[in-house]
Amino acid sequence: MDLTEAAAAVRQNAYAPYSNFKVGAAVKSRSGKVYRGCNVENTAYPEGTCAEAGAIAAMVAAGESSLTEVAVIADSPEPVTPCGGCRQKLFEFATSDAKITMASVSGKIVTMNVSDLLPGAFVKSQMEKH
Ligand code: THU
Numbered sequence: 774m775d776l777t778e779a780a781a782a783v784r785q786n787a788y789a790p791y792s793n794f795k796v797g798a799a800v801k802s803r804s805g806k807v808y809r810g811c812n813v814e815n816t817a818y819p820e821g822t823c824a825e826a827g828a829i830a831a832m833v834a835a836g837e838s839s840l841t842e843v844a845v846i847a848d849s850p851e852p853v854t855p856c857g858g859c860r861q862k863l864f865e866f867a868t869s870d871a872k873i874t875m876a877s878v879s880g881k882i883v884t885m886n887v888s889d890l891l892p893g894a895f896v897k898s899q900m901e902k903h
Contacts, residue, residue: 776844787811798824801842825859860891
């Protein structure tokens with residue numbers, strides 16, 4: 774199963790009764806393992822979590838901190854692109870050459886890397902004093 778198929782499979786478990794927009798994400802860690810996540814919404818709308826955040830959290834919970842590939846999929850006319858917060862989360866954990874595949878259920882695919890998605894990312898060194 775490739776990473777986009779893994780994201781499509783977990784998308785079936787998405788809990789999105791408010792937006793009716795189900796999203797699935799899968800990340801491949803440096804060790805080669807695949808971690809999945811789906812969006813989980815909440816009656817208190819801002820408390821919802823994105824699919825990418827779920828996949829990253831699963832990877833970190835398993836003790837890994839580096840990902841080399843990402844796939845995200847939704848039933849959207851064009852391939853779904855990660856929100857601003859997820860771009861920052863991906864930047865934190867993705868290797869600079871990590872391929873991010875964005876897909877629609879209809880089969881459209883766009884690939885980018887993290888720097889394309891988030892130029893000028895906020896990074897830890899900006900918080901360091903001289
Ligand atoms: N969503 C994701 O899970 N990932 C994305 O890349 C885009 C948006 C979710 C958040 C919310 O549950 C729903 O899609 C609509 O914004």
